[in-house]
Amino acid sequence: KFVIALAAIAIGASSFLTPAVAQDQKKFTIALIPGLTTDAFYITMRKGAQAAADALGVDLVFQGAPDFNPVTQVPVLDAVIARKPDAILIAPTDKTQLIEPLRKANDAGIPVITVDTFIGTGVYQTGSGDADFPLAYIASDNILGGEIAARALAKSIGDTGKVYVSNVKPGISTTDQREEGFKKEMANHPNITVLDTQYNDDDANKAASQLQSVFARNPDLVGVFGANLFSALGAANGVQQAGQTGKIKVVAFDAPTSIVDNINSGLVDLAIAQHPAEIGYYGVVSAYAHLTGQSIPTLIGTGFTVIDKSNVTDPDVAKFIYSD
Ligand code: T6T
Numbered sequence: 001k002f003v004i005a006l007a008a009i010a011i012g013a014s015s016f017l018t019p020a021v022a023q024d025q026k027k028f029t030i031a032l033i034p035g036l037t038t039d040a041f042y043i044t045m046r047k048g049a050q051a052a053a054d055a056l057g058v059d060l061v062f063q064g065a066p067d068f069n070p071v072t073q074v075p076v077l078d079a080v081i082a083r084k085p086d087a088i089l090i091a092p093t094d095k096t097q098l099i100e101p102l103r104k105a106n107d108a109g110i111p112v113i114t115v116d117t118f119i120g121t122g123v124y125q126t127g128s129g130d131a132d133f134p135l136a137y138i139a140s141d142n143i144l145g146g147e148i149a150a151r152a153l154a155k156s157i158g159d160t161g162k163v164y165v166s167n168v169k170p171g172i173s174t175t176d177q178r179e180e181g182f183k184k185e186m187a188n189h190p191n192i193t194v195l196d197t198q199y200n201d202d203d204a205n206k207a208a209s210q211l212q213s214v215f216a217r218n219p220d221l222v223g224v225f226g227a228n229l230f231s232a233l234g235a236a237n238g239v240q241q242a243g244q245t246g247k248i249k250v251v252a253f254d255a256p257t258s259i260v261d262n263i264n265s266g267l268v269d270l271a272i273a274q275h276p277a278e279i280g281y282y283g284v285v286s287a288y289a290h291l292t293g294q295s296i297p298t299l300i301g302t303g304f305t306v307i308d309k310s311n312v313t314d315p316d317v318a319k320f321i322y323s324d
Contacts, residue, residue, distance in 0.1 A: 027059060030287050031085040032280065033077060034064040035093050035116065036202075040256045040322035041229055041276050042091065045115065047323060048277030049089070052284035060284065061085060068168065068202045070097040081105050087287035089280075091116040094171045099131045106133045111290055115139065115283045116276070117173045124298045135290055138282050138300040140274045142174045145304060146181025146227075149251045150189075152270045152306070153223045156249040160191035161222035164214055166207045166231040169199050178227045178253060195221075200231055207234025208241060215242050222248060229254035229322075236267050255307055255321045263312050270308045273320040278302040 032049050034042030046062050053060035063080055065072035073093045080088060081104055088105050092098035092114055099119050105112050112134045114122075120131025153163060165182055168175045179197060186194050198214060200207040207230065215221050215238075224239070226232025232252030239248045246266045252259060255273035262268035279302050286296045305320040312318065 027057060028086040028288065028291050029059040029061060029083075030087045030089060030284055031061040031063060031080045031083070032115075032283065033073070033080060033088065033090040034062070035073075035091040036068045037062075037064040037066060039068075039229060040324055041116075041254055041274065043324065044322040045091075045276035045280035045283075047280065049280030049284045051277070052281045052288075056284065056288050058284060058288055068093050068172075070094040073098070074101045077101050077105070081108055081110065084108070085110060086291055087111045087113065089113050089115050089283040089287060092119050092173075093117070095119055095173050095176075096171065103133065111135050111287065113138065113283055113287055113290075115279050119173075122173060136286050136296055136298050136300065138279050138286065139174070139302065140279075140304060141301050142177035143181035143184070145253060145272055145274075146178035146183075146225075147185040148181075148272055148304065148306065149178065149225050149227075149253060150182040150185035153225055153249060153251045154186070154189045154192060156251070156269045157192070157222045159189055162193045162195055162218050162220055163223035163225065164195040164221070165197045165225045165227055166210065166235040167197050167199055167227040168202045168231060175227045175231075178225075182225055182227075200234060202228070202230045204230040204234035204237065207231050208238035211235050211238025211248075212242050215244065215248065224248060224250055226250060226252045229256055232268070232271070233258065236262055240267055255305075257321055257324055259307065259321065260312055260318075263307065263309055266309075270306060273305045273307055273322070275302045275304070275320060276322065 070093045113136045114134050115138050118137045122137050124132050124134045126132045165179050198210040224235045226235040236250045250268045252268050252271040255271045259271045289296050
C-alpha cells in the first residue's frame with residue numbers, strides 16, 4: 001500500500017527553514033519538467049513548487065513541452081541537463097521511454113525525483129531493475145483514485161449497465177494505474193459491463209467524438225470514466241453534444257475550473273481532484289533536503305479531494321480546483 005511519509009519530510013525540513021538561505025550557502029537551482037506546460041494540473045504543481053522554492057531560497061526553473069509526449073519531452077530534458085541544475089523534478093511522459101534519457105541526468109550527477117508519474121515500476125532505490133535510480137516518487141495514489149472513480153460511477157448508475165474508460169494512451173504510469181484501479185473495483189460489480197478503453201492522446205476533441213461513437217454503437221451506454229483532465233473534459237463534452245446530459249453519467253479525474261459549471265449543470269457527477277500544488281511543494285522540499293545532506297523518503301503520497309454537488313461551493317473543497 002501507498003506510504004504517507006509527509007511527517008518525516010516535514011521534520012527533515014524544519015531545521016533549515018530559517019533563515020531561507022544563509023549568506024555563505026550556495027543558491028540551488030531546481031528544474032521542474034512537467035508532462036506538458038499548458039495543463040492546469042501542472043500549472044498548479046508549478047505554483048506549489050514555487051512556494052517551496054521561495055521559502056527555501058531556491059531558483060526554480062520550469063521548462064516543458066507543449067504536449068504530453070516523450071518525443072517532445074526528451075529534447076526539453078536534454079536541454080535542462082545541459083544547463084546543469086542541482087536537481088531535476090520531472091513528470092515522465094512514458095514509463096519506459098524516459099528511462100534512458102533520465103539515466104543521462106543521473107550519470108551526470110544530477111539527482112532525479114519524479115513527480116506525478118514514474119519510470120519503471122515507480123519503486124526506487126531498491127538496487128533492482130534498470131529504473132530505480134530516481135531518489136523519490138511524489139504523487140497521488142492513482143490505483144486508489146481509479147477505485148474511487150469506479151465506486152462513484154457504480155453508485156450513480158444504480159450498479160448496472162455499460163460503461164467505458166476514456167484514457168490517454170498506454171504507457172503512462174498515472175493513467176494506466178487509474179484504469180487498473182477502476183477495472184479492479186468494477187470486477188466487484190457483476191451487473192456492470194466495462195467496454196473497451198478509448199485512447200484519445202490527451203486530445204479532448206478526440207475524447208468527445210469517441211464518446212459519440214461508443215454511444216452510437218451502444219445506445220444503452222450509461223457511464224464513462226474520464227481518466228485525466230482532457231479525457232474527462234472531452235467525454236463530458238461528448239455527452240452534452242449527444243444530448244445525454246444526466247443520462248450518461250460522467251466521473252472525472254482532475255478538477256480544472258470548468259468542472260464547477262459541469263458539476264452544477266449535472267453534466268459531471270463527481271470530480272476527483274488531485275493535489276498538484278502539494279506534489280510540487282514536496283518535490284522542491286525533497287530535492288532541497290537531499291541537496292543539503294538530509295535523507296528523503298523514496299515515496300511520498302499526496303491526497304485527493306472528491307468534489308460533487310454537495311460540496312463544490314465549500315471553500316475548503318473549492319481551493320483544490322486547479323489554477324488556470
Ligand atoms: O491527470 C494529470 C496527471 O496526473 C497525469 O499524469 C496526466 O494528465 C494530467 O496532467 C491531467 O491532464
